[in-house]
Amino acid sequence: MLAYTIRRLLMLIPVLFGMTLIVFFMIRAIPGDPAQVILGQQATEEAIKSLTKQLGLDQPWYIQYVDYIKGLFTGDLGTSLRTSSEISGEIWPYLAATLELSLVAMVIAIFIGVNAGIISAWFQNSWFDYTAMVLALVGVSMPVFWLGLMEQWAFSLELGWLPSTGRENVRNPVEAITHLYLIDTLIQGRMDQFVEVVRHLILPGIALGTIPMAIIARMTRSSMLEVMRSDFVRTARAKGTRMFWVVYKHSLKNAFIPVLTVIGLQMGLLLGGAILTETIFGWPGIGRYIYDAIGFRDYPVIQSGILIVAVIFVFINLIVDLLYAAIDPRIKYN
Amino acid sequence: MAEIAPQKQTNVPKQPDEEVISPWREAWKGFRRNKLAMVGMGIVLFFILLAIFAGVIAPEGINDQKLSERLQSPSASHWFGTDDFGRDILSRIIYGARISLWVGFFAVLGSAAIGSLLGLIAGYYGRMVDTIISRIFDIMLAFPSILLAIAVVAVLGPSLRNALIAIAIINIPNFGRLVRSRVLSVKQEEYVMAARAVGMRDTRIIFSHVLPNSLAPIIVQGTLAIATAILEAAALSFLGLGAQAPQPEWGKMLADSRQYIIQAPWTVFFPGLAIMLTVLGFNLLGDGLRDALDPKMKK
Numbered sequence: 025m026l027a028y029t030i031r032r033l034l035m036l037i038p039v040l041f042g043m044t045l046i047v048f049f050m051i052r053a054i055p056g057d058p059a060q061v062i063l064g065q066q067a068t069e070e071a072i073k074s075l076t077k078q079l080g081l082d083q084p085w086y087i088q089y090v091d092y093i094k095g096l097f098t099g100d101l102g103t104s105l106r107t108s109s110e111i112s113g114e115i116w117p118y119l120a121a122t123l124e125l126s127l128v129a130m131v132i133a134i135f136i137g138v139n140a141g142i143i144s145a146w147f148q149n150s151w152f153d154y155t156a157m158v159l160a161l162v163g164v165s166m167p168v169f170w171l172g173l174m175e176q177w178a179f180s181l182e183l184g185w186l187p188s189t190g191r192e193n194v195r196n197p198v199e200a201i202t203h204l205y206l207i208d209t210l211i212q213g214r215m216d217q218f219v220e221v222v223r224h225l226i227l228p229g230i231a232l233g234t235i236p237m238a239i240i241a242r243m244t245r246s247s248m249l250e251v252m253r254s255d256f257v258r259t260a261r262a263k264g265t266r267m268f269w270v271v272y273k274h275s276l277k278n279a280f281i282p283v284l285t286v287i288g289l290q291m292g293l294l295l296g297g298a299i300l301t302e303t304i305f306g307w308p309g310i311g312r313y314i315y316d317a318i319g320f321r322d323y324p325v326i327q328s329g330i331l332i333v334a335v336i337f338v339f340i341n342l343i344v345d346l347l348y349a350a351i352d353p354r355i356k357y358n
Numbered sequence: 359m360a361e362i363a364p365q366k367q368t369n370v371p372k373q374p375d376e377e378v379i380s381p382w383r384e385a386w387k388g389f390r391r392n393k394l395a396m397v398g399m400g401i402v403l404f405f406i407l408l409a410i411f412a413g414v415i416a417p418e419g420i421n422d423q424k425l426s427e428r429l430q431s432p433s434a435s436h437w438f439g440t441d442d443f444g445r446d447i448l449s450r451i452i453y454g455a456r457i458s459l460w461v462g463f464f465a466v467l468g469s470a471a472i473g474s475l476l477g478l479i480a481g482y483y484g485r486m487v488d489t490i491i492s493r494i495f496d497i498m499l500a501f502p503s504i505l506l507a508i509a510v511v512a513v514l515g516p517s518l519r520n521a522l523i524a525i526a527i528i529n530i531p532n533f534g535r536l537v538r539s540r541v542l543s544v545k546q547e548e549y550v551m552a553a554r555a556v557g558m559r560d561t562r563i564i565f566s567h568v569l570p571n572s573l574a575p576i577i578v579q580g581t582l583a584i585a586t587a588i589l590e591a592a593a594l595s596f597l598g599l600g601a602q603a604p605q606p607e608w609g610k611m612l613a614d615s616r617q618y619i620i621q622a623p624w625t626v627f628f629p630g631l632a633i634m635l636t637v638l639g640f641n642l643l644g645d646g647l648r649d650a651l652d653p654k655m656k657k
Contacts, residue, residue, distance in 0.1 A: 042497030053513045161394075165638035167589055169596050170612060170630030177619050177626070296502020300593055314505075315597060318512050330509050334501045 028349055032342060039338060047331045048092050051323045052085065062105065062321045078103075079324070101332075102324035106317070111328045115313070119332065120203035121191060122309035125301070126294040128206075128225045129233035134287060137237040138276075141244025141283075145252060146271050156241060163238030168297060172231035172304040179227060186227050189306035193220045228305040232298060236290035243286045247279040254278075281351055288344025292337040385574075388650040395646020401639025409455040416449035421604050429622040439624040441615060447625060450606035451632050457607045458636060461522050462588040468526035470580050473533025474572070478564050480534070481541025492538070495531035503528045507590055511599040518591075518607065521600035525587045536579050540572040547571075574651040581647055585640035592633045608633045 054061050059075040080088045095102070101111040140160070144153040180188035191205060192198045198217050201208045206225075209218035251257065252275050260270050299311030306312075310329055317325035379387075389395055408415060424444035432439045438447040480491035498506065510524035544550060545568070553563050592609030594600035601607030603614065608629040615625035 038493055039496050039500050042493065043500055046497065046501075047509075050509055050513055055514070161641070162634070162638060165585065165589075165634050165641050167592055167596075167609075167612075167630055167633045167637070169593060169609075170626070170633065173612065173616065173619060173626050174630070177623050181620050293502055296505040299504065299508065300596065303597060314508070318508070318599070323512075326509065326512055330501070330505055333505055337502055338500045 025350065029346055032345055036338065036342060040335065043331065043334050043338070044093060044096065045089075047327045047334075048089055050327055050330075051079065052081075054323075058323070062323060075105075101328035104317075104322055104325050106320045106322045106325070111325055115310070115328065115332065117200065117203045118308060118310045118313040121307060122295060122298050122302070122311060124204050124206060125225065125228055125232060125307060125309060126291065126298055128229040129231075129294055129301075130236065130287070130291055132229050133233035133237035133240055133290070136233075137240030138244050138283065140237075140241040142248055142271060142276065144241070144245045145248035146267075148249065153245075157245070160238040160241045163234050164242075166234055166238075168231055168235065169300045169304055171234055172228065172301055175227045175231055176304065187224050188227070191221065191224050191308060192217070193224075196220065228301045228307055231304070232294060232301040235297070236287075236294065239286055239290060240283060244279065244283050247282045248275055251275045251279040281348065284351070285344060285348060288340060288347070291344075292340045295333050295337055295340075385650040389646055392646045392649060394642050395649070398639050398642025398644075398646055401635055402643050405455050405459060405636050405639065408452050409459050412452045412456055416446075416452040418446040418449040420450060420453045420606050421445065422449070429618060429625070431622070432624055438628045439622065441611075441622075441625050442618055447611075447628055450611060451608065451628055454606040454608045454611065454629070454632065455636070457518070457601060457605060458588050458591065458633070461518065461525070461591040462584040462640075465522045465525040465587045465591070466529065466580050466583045468522075469529035469583070470533050470576060472526075473530040474537045474569070474576055476530070477534040477537025478541055478568060478572075481538040482545065482560065482564055482568060488538070491534065495534050498528070498531045499535075501528075504590060504593060507594060508597070508599060511594060516599040516602065518595070518601040518605065521591055521594040524594070525590050528590075529583055529587065532583065533576065533579060536575055537572050540575055541568055544568050544571045578644060578648040578651055581640055582644035585637045585644065588633065588640070589637050 051058055057072070057076075058081060059072045059079065060067060063071055063075060076082050080091060083091070099112050101115065103109065104111055104114065107114065140156045144156045147153055176188045179185050187193075196217060198205050198208055198214070198221065199212060201211060205221040206218065209215070209221055248271075252271070257270060257275055260274050261267070265274070295310075298307075298309055299315055301307065302309045302312040303315055310333060314326055314329035314333075317323075317329065421443075422445060424440070426444065427436070427440050428442055428444040430436055430440040430444075436446050436448065438451065441447055441450070476491050476495075480488040501509075506528045507521070507524040510527055511520050514520040514523065550563060550567055553567055591600055592607070592612075595607045595609035596613045598613065601610040603610065611629040612626055612633075615622070615629070619626050
């Protein structure tokens with residue numbers, strides 16, 4: 025397993041290197057003079073010169089790239105043009121907000137998706153099976169931003185059950201420690217704030233979790249159906265094991281490998297997809313951070329934001345691959 | 359050498375199961391039996407017809423404004439209601455089908471053409487060329503796709519054309535990988551070896567043997583990719599990075615109507631429904647094509 029892990033880590037190096045290249049050349053691919061584009065048509069010659077120097081665009085590209093990589097290794101993600109602050113210093117709260125939202129979305133997606141898939145397979149061709157699979161088909165095709173808006177309209181604006189935007193009750197703000205508010209409120213023993221944070225997480229969590237939920241449900245169903253037809257399941261049933269245990273213990277354990285792969289892939293995609301949910305629900309996450317930066321042509325923030333999300337995405341995929349190999353030892357020999 | 363006597367011709371009628379059916383006809387027969395796939399095809403055809411005959415079907419023009427009729431709820435005169443400029447939402451959705459299908463189709467055509475070509479080259483020539491192309495695909499796939507599309511549009515500037523280019527670029531590796539893996543297996547087939555043995559040129563082998571035998575998965579992937587492309591284009595327009603006002607792009611219509619969601623929820627409901635139905639149609643069609651054309655990919 026160690027050799028496999030090392031091999032997979034080594035394979036990551038060229039990918040990570042390539043990612044830095046793409047992100048590095050992003051700003052250089054802007055048609056025309058990047059500094060002029062960033063500052064707009066009204067910019068003075070002096071301001072353009074100063075920004076060109078600040079961005080290092082007056083150097084040959086290979087020197088710029090080496091400087092960029094050196095910076096990355098020392099944790100320097102550049103300086104935001106909008107706030108003039110170090111990006112590495114201001115990015116964590118945004119990243120934490122996205123991670124919290126994505127994790128909650130994933131928990132919702134896994135809990136509902138896996139159970140719906142299991143029950144569909146257990147009662148194949150029943151009304152539950154048909155309803156769940158039609159809903160899953162619709163869920164896969166659902167524009168997240170539309171679902172979010174409809175949720176907001178129904179449960180927040182019309183019924184008033186849940187808050188429509190933000191992460192917390194602004195009149196009772198959370199004192200940030202880790203910036204993961206669920207944890208922060210628990211550490212401080214503020215159950216009133218914890219409940220508020222959960223209430224704020226429900227609507228965006230469901231919106232963001234819908235597509236993964238549908239994909240997980242479909243994958244769990246097909247995987248369970250295959251396993252439930254195998255000999256060991258028939259034997260377990262012949263021995264008189266209760267159907268509940270046959271399904272949830274014997275079958276699920278064996279059907280879980282492909283489901284795990286899908287979960288891992290979806291977790292990575294959630295991070296990218298969060299930009300839409302965050303825009304609708306005014307969620308101060310990394311997606312929103314990048315989106316706002318686009319409006320201000322704050323390219324260093326766009327570059328670093330995208331790089332960070334992509335690096336997390338790559339490492340989530342790596343962890344899934346390693347888990348996959350740990351569960352199914354045949355993988356690492358291929 | 360003993361001569362083999364010609365066999366006597368008999369007039370035994372051919373059994374139906376002996377009939378030689380082309381693989382495409384066989385696939386069509388399988389496809390027709392799949393009810394969900396037929397529903398998907400029906401939805402897709404419906405939206406294609408809407409797009410083609412938008413000028414005839416739409417009750418009003420794209421930008422016909424009647425400020426006295428702004429934000430009217432659905433009624434007999436305006437089936438889907440009106441927006442904040444008093445424009446008929448149904449008409450704008452009908453015209454919007456043109457934009458969504460156009461973006462979906464051409465973005466996928468572009469990525470399929472470039473991706474397939476790169477996949478063919480990588481798979482057929484192997485070695486260094488394969489390593490380089492495959493690593494580029496790996497790197498592109500390492501970015502969450504919508505984020506990469508946003509990055510491309512952030513560089514090129516927001517417009518529908520640039521959104522189309524961005525979507526085409528992010529989908530290239532999906533086609534490239536698919537075709538590459540297909541080529542690797544087709545390359546081992548005897549007819550390709552035979553073609554090589556008789557001295558056929560590489561480009562001819564690629565385009566007359568390898569490509570036609572990789573067509574089925576490309577068509578399946580293409581159909582499913584159109585669904586994703588439509589969704590991505592709507593998402594980019596929703597974020598203000600794709601279509602610009604007053605284009606009746608569905609994602610843009612949603613974004614523009616957001617602020618009126620309390621007083622006029624229909625302005626948000628119908629454009630979103632149109633996106634979902636179109637995407638659902640292409641997904642069902644793609645699933646059906648996959649089952650019919652390439653049963654091995656069924657899972």
